[in-house]
Amino acid sequence: MVVTKRRSRQYWINTLQGYIFIGPVVLGLIIWTFGPMIASLVISFTDYPLLKSPTWVGLQNYVDIFTRNDELRVVQSLQVTATYAVMALPLGIILSLLAAILLNQKLRGMPVFRTAFYLPTIVPAVASAFMWGWLLQPDFGIINSLLKTLGATNPPRWMAEPESALPTLVLIGAWGIGGSMVIFLAGLQSIPEVLYEAAKIDGANDWQMFWRITLPQLSPTIFFILVTGMIGALQYFSTAFLLTGGTGGPLFATYFYNLNLYDKAFKWLFMGLASAMAWVLFLIIFVLTMITFRSSDAWVFYEVKR
Amino acid sequence: MQHRKVSVFMRPALLAVAASMLVSACGAASTPVxxxxxxxxxxxxxxxxxxxxxxxxxxxxxxxxxxxxxxxxxxxxxxxxxxxxxxxxxxxxxxxxxxxxxxxxxxxxxxxxxxxxxxxxxxxxxxxxxxxxxxxxxxxxxxxxxxxxxxxxxxxxxxxxxxxxxxxxxxxxxxxxxxxxxxxxxxxxxxxxTVEVYYNVDMFTKAGVDLPKDDWTWDQWIDACQKVMAKNPGTYCNNQSSWWAHFVPWIRGYGGDVLSKDGTKSTLSTPESVAGLKAFGEQWTKYHIAAPPGVDLGPDPFLSQKLITWHHIPGFMKSFREKATFKWDVVAMPSHPKGQFTGMGxxxxxxxxxxxxxxxxxxxxxxxxxxxxxxxxxxxxxxxxxxxxxANDPAFAELNAPPANIKAFAKGSEIGIFPRQDYPAKCGSLYAGLVNQTMNAMLEAIQRGKGTAQDEATKADAIIQKCLDENIKK
Incomplete structure (x- = not known):
C-alpha cells in the first residue's frame, strides 16, 4: 500500500530557503573546484602549450611521466617526495606527541608553553622559509656560527649540499609541529582519568600506562594526523620552492613532485603533462589513503565501534 | 555491517577528493596568473x-x-x-x-x-x-x-x-x-x-693589486682575484653562474658553441666546448674565486662588499652610484684563448x-x-x-664618474654575443624548459666537482640531442 503524504506549504518554503542558502556554496564548488578538476582531466590527455590550442595525445603524457625520467625527472621527483614523507611523517608525529605529553602536565604557566609551541604554526610559510634560509646559511648563518663557537670545525652545510638538503627540510618541517601538537593535546585530555586510576590500582607503571592506555586511546588521533600529514607531505612545495629559488637544488636533491609539476606547467608550458602529473599524484594519494583506512581496523581503537 | 562498508569506502574517497582539491588549490596558489x-x-x-x-x-x-x-x-x-x-x-x-x-x-x-x-x-x-x-x-x-x-x-x-x-x-x-x-x-x-665587470676599486687598491684593464685575460683576472681575496677573507671574486651570459662566452672563448651552426646538433661535448666548460668550472673547483653554488651572499653582495666584482649589465650603474660606499668602476669582460666574448641581454x-x-x-x-x-x-x-x-656622442664625455670607464660597456657592440634561439619550442631555450634545466644540471655538477666537464657535457648532449631529433623532424 502506497501512502502519499501531502507536504505543507511551509515545508516547501523551508526547503526552497535551504537550497537558496546552500546554492552559492554548491555553485562555487561546481564552478571553481569540480569544473577545473574535470578540465584538468581532459587537458591531461592533450598536448597543450597554453598559447596554442590543445591537441589530443591520448595516454602519451601518462606514458612520458614514467618513461622519460632523464628529461622530465618525474620519477626522480617522486622519489624525493617519498623520501621526504618517510622521514618527515614519523618524526613529526613523534615530536608532536612528545610535545603534547609534556604540555599536558599540570604545572604552573603551562598555557604560556602551549602558546610558545603553537606560535610557529601561525607564522606564514614564506616568512618562516626565509627566516630558516638565513639561520641555516652555511657561511654566515647564526646556527653555524653558534656551532663553530661550540667547537664544531666542519658544521653541516644544510641546504647548500645535496646530501644534507632534504634532511634540512625535514628539520625545518619539525618546527611547525604546533598544529599536530594541539590535536594530540586534545586527544590526551579526552582520555578518561578512570583508566589510569584503574591501571595504578593494578600496579601498572608509567611506561605500561603509556603503551596500554595512552597510545591505544590516542590511535584515532594518530590516524587522523597520519592521513592528513601524509597528504601534506606528498604535496610539499612552498618551503622547498622558496629556499631553492624554485630549482629543487642542489643537484635536484629537493626537486619535489609539486615543484616539478609547477615547472612543467608554468616554466615549460607543458600544461597537458602537468595536468597528467596532478592526476597521478591524486591517484597516489587516493590509493595510499585507501590503504591507510583499510589498515586502520588493525590498529585504531575506537571506544564505540563504528 | 553494510552501512559500515560503505562508510569505510566513502571516507577514503572523500579524503581523496579533498586531497585533489588541495592539489588544485596548491596549483592555483602557486599560479602566477x-x-x-x-x-x-x-x-x-x-x-x-x-x-x-x-x-x-x-x-x-x-x-x-x-x-x-x-x-x-x-x-x-x-x-x-x-x-x-x-x-x-x-x-x-x-x-x-x-x-x-x-x-x-x-x-x-x-x-x-x-x-x-x-x-x-x-x-x-x-x-x-x-x-x-x-x-x-x-x-x-x-x-x-x-x-x-x-x-x-x-x-x-x-x-x-x-x-x-x-x-x-x-x-x-x-x-x-x-x-x-x-x-x-x-x-x-x-x-x-652587455655583461661587463663592475669592480671594487678600493679593495684592489688596499690589496696592492693593479687595477684591471679592458684587455686583461682571464688568467690575469684569476691571479688578481686570488690576491684581493687573500687580503679580504670571507669574500669571493665574482658572481659567475649558470646564466647563459656567463657560461656561453667561456664555451665560445675556447672555440666551441652550444649548438651546431645549422641548429641540428647539440655540441656541448665537442673538445672545444668541453675545454671552455672545464675552464669555467675551475673558477670553483681549482681557483675558488666564484661564490660556490648554494651559498647565499645576501642581497646586493657587491654593495655589501662580499663580492669583489659584479658581472652584469649597465642597468646596475644607477643603483651602485646611489648606494655604494666605496670607489668602483667597470672594465670589459676579460678575454679567452680564442678571443673576447660576453653575453648580451x-x-x-x-x-x-x-x-x-x-x-x-x-x-x-x-x-x-x-x-x-x-x-x-x-x-x-x-x-x-x-x-x-x-657611439661617440658628446654625452659620454659629460658624465661624472663612477664609472670612469663607462665606455667599457660600449665595447659590447664588438664582443657581445646573443643566446642561440634556434632550439625547437618543445626543447625550451637557454632560459627555460629542457635545455635550460639540462644545462643547469650539467653546470652545477661541474661547479661542485661532482663530475668532469667531459662526462657532464656528454650526458647533457644526449638529452638535448634526443629532443632536437624528435622535434626538428616534426
Whole structure:
C-alpha cells in the first residue's frame, strides 16, 4: 500500500530557503573546484602549450611521466617526495606527541608553553622559509656560527649540499609541529582519568600506562594526523620552492613532485603533462589513503565501534 | 555491517577528493596568473607624474620627441604594462614623456606588475585575449612570445617612416628583439646591454693589486682575484653562474658553441666546448674565486662588499652610484684563448599583435630608441646607447664618474654575443624548459666537482640531442 503524504506549504518554503542558502556554496564548488578538476582531466590527455590550442595525445603524457625520467625527472621527483614523507611523517608525529605529553602536565604557566609551541604554526610559510634560509646559511648563518663557537670545525652545510638538503627540510618541517601538537593535546585530555586510576590500582607503571592506555586511546588521533600529514607531505612545495629559488637544488636533491609539476606547467608550458602529473599524484594519494583506512581496523581503537 | 562498508569506502574517497582539491588549490596558489592579476594596478598617468620623473631632462625630450603622424582626433586609451621598478620604470618614463607631448588625444593606462613570473602573466593574458597594447619584453621572452603569436612585427611600421630607426641600432642588440628565420622586429631594445665587470676599486687598491684593464685575460683576472681575496677573507671574486651570459662566452672563448651552426646538433661535448666548460668550472673547483653554488651572499653582495666584482649589465650603474660606499668602476669582460666574448641581454618594449592602435603603440615604443631617449638613458646611468650614430656622442664625455670607464660597456657592440634561439619550442631555450634545466644540471655538477666537464657535457648532449631529433623532424 502506497501512502502519499501531502507536504505543507511551509515545508516547501523551508526547503526552497535551504537550497537558496546552500546554492552559492554548491555553485562555487561546481564552478571553481569540480569544473577545473574535470578540465584538468581532459587537458591531461592533450598536448597543450597554453598559447596554442590543445591537441589530443591520448595516454602519451601518462606514458612520458614514467618513461622519460632523464628529461622530465618525474620519477626522480617522486622519489624525493617519498623520501621526504618517510622521514618527515614519523618524526613529526613523534615530536608532536612528545610535545603534547609534556604540555599536558599540570604545572604552573603551562598555557604560556602551549602558546610558545603553537606560535610557529601561525607564522606564514614564506616568512618562516626565509627566516630558516638565513639561520641555516652555511657561511654566515647564526646556527653555524653558534656551532663553530661550540667547537664544531666542519658544521653541516644544510641546504647548500645535496646530501644534507632534504634532511634540512625535514628539520625545518619539525618546527611547525604546533598544529599536530594541539590535536594530540586534545586527544590526551579526552582520555578518561578512570583508566589510569584503574591501571595504578593494578600496579601498572608509567611506561605500561603509556603503551596500554595512552597510545591505544590516542590511535584515532594518530590516524587522523597520519592521513592528513601524509597528504601534506606528498604535496610539499612552498618551503622547498622558496629556499631553492624554485630549482629543487642542489643537484635536484629537493626537486619535489609539486615543484616539478609547477615547472612543467608554468616554466615549460607543458600544461597537458602537468595536468597528467596532478592526476597521478591524486591517484597516489587516493590509493595510499585507501590503504591507510583499510589498515586502520588493525590498529585504531575506537571506544564505540563504528 | 553494510552501512559500515560503505562508510569505510566513502571516507577514503572523500579524503581523496579533498586531497585533489588541495592539489588544485596548491596549483592555483602557486599560479602566477593569480599573482600577476592581483599585482596589476591600473592608473591613469598624469602629466604631473611625467614631470616628476624626468625633471632633469624634460626639456630635451619635449624638443626632440619624434613628431607624431597625423592622429585622428578620436580619443582612446593605450594600455601599457611595465614593471614599476627601475630601470624599466625609468625607460617607461622616457617613452611617456615623448609620447604625451605629441599625442594629447591618447590616455596612457599604465599597468604595473612585479617582475616575478612576468612571462607567465603575459602568457595568461595572451591565452585570455587580454594583452595590453604595449608591454615590456626581454631577449628571453622574444622567441616564446613570438611563437605564441603575442607580438606585432614592428618592421613595417619602422620602414614606413622617413628614417628607419632599426637601421641605426647595433645589429647584435637588435637581434635580441628578433627570431631566427624572420626579419621582423618584435621588441625595441632599451639599451646596449652587455655583461661587463663592475669592480671594487678600493679593495684592489688596499690589496696592492693593479687595477684591471679592458684587455686583461682571464688568467690575469684569476691571479688578481686570488690576491684581493687573500687580503679580504670571507669574500669571493665574482658572481659567475649558470646564466647563459656567463657560461656561453667561456664555451665560445675556447672555440666551441652550444649548438651546431645549422641548429641540428647539440655540441656541448665537442673538445672545444668541453675545454671552455672545464675552464669555467675551475673558477670553483681549482681557483675558488666564484661564490660556490648554494651559498647565499645576501642581497646586493657587491654593495655589501662580499663580492669583489659584479658581472652584469649597465642597468646596475644607477643603483651602485646611489648606494655604494666605496670607489668602483667597470672594465670589459676579460678575454679567452680564442678571443673576447660576453653575453648580451636586454629588456625592451613590444606591441601586442591584437592592438587596435598599432600606430599609436609604435609612436610610444620608438621613443625609447630615439637619440633623445637613448641620451636620457645614458645620462641617467640606466643604459648605454644602442644607436651606432651615438657611439661617440658628446654625452659620454659629460658624465661624472663612477664609472670612469663607462665606455667599457660600449665595447659590447664588438664582443657581445646573443643566446642561440634556434632550439625547437618543445626543447625550451637557454632560459627555460629542457635545455635550460639540462644545462643547469650539467653546470652545477661541474661547479661542485661532482663530475668532469667531459662526462657532464656528454650526458647533457644526449638529452638535448634526443629532443632536437624528435622535434626538428616534426
Amino acid at each position: 593569480v599573482q600577476v592579476q592581483t599585482a596589476v594596478v591600473k592608473e591613469t598617468v598624469q602629466v604631473v607624474v611625467t614631470k616628476e620623473v624626468v625633471k632633469e631632462t624634460q626639456k630635451e625630450v619635449v624638443v626632440t620627441a619624434t613628431p607624431a603622424p597625423a592622429q585622428p582626433e578620436e580619443k582612446f586609451d593605450l594600455r601599457v604594462l611595465v614593471p614599476c621598478s627601475p630601470p624599466t620604470g625609468d625607460a617607461y618614463n622616457i617613452m611617456m614623456a615623448a609620447f604625451s607631448a605629441s599625442h594629447p588625444n591618447v590616455t596612457i593606462k599604465k599597468e604595473c606588475t612585479g617582475s616575478g613570473d612576468y612571462a607567465q602573466g603575459i602568457y595568461t593574458m595572451a591565452a585570455a585575449g587580454n594583452l595590453p597594447d604595449v608591454f615590456l619584453g626581454a631577449d628571453l621572452f622574444t622567441v616564446p612570445f613570438v611563437a605564441a603569436g603575442a607580438l606585432l612585427d614592428m618592421r613595417p611600421l619602422a620602414e614606413a617612416e622617413k628614417n628607419d630607426v632599426f637601421n641605426d641600432i647595433y645589429p647584435n642588440i637588435l637581434k635580441l628583439g628578433q627570431v631566427p628565420g624572420n626579419n621582423g622586429v618584435y621588441m625595441v631594445p632599451a639599451s646596449l646591454d 636586454t629588456y625592451g618594449f613590444g606591441i601586442a599583435k591584437t592592438t587596435k592602435h598599432p600606430q599609436a603603440a609604435w609612436d610610444f615604443v620608438k621613443a625609447l630608441a630615439s637619440p633623445a631617449g637613448q641620451r636620457i638613458e645614458l645620462t641617467s646611468y640606466i643604459g648605454i646607447p644602442l644607436l651606432k650614430s651615438m
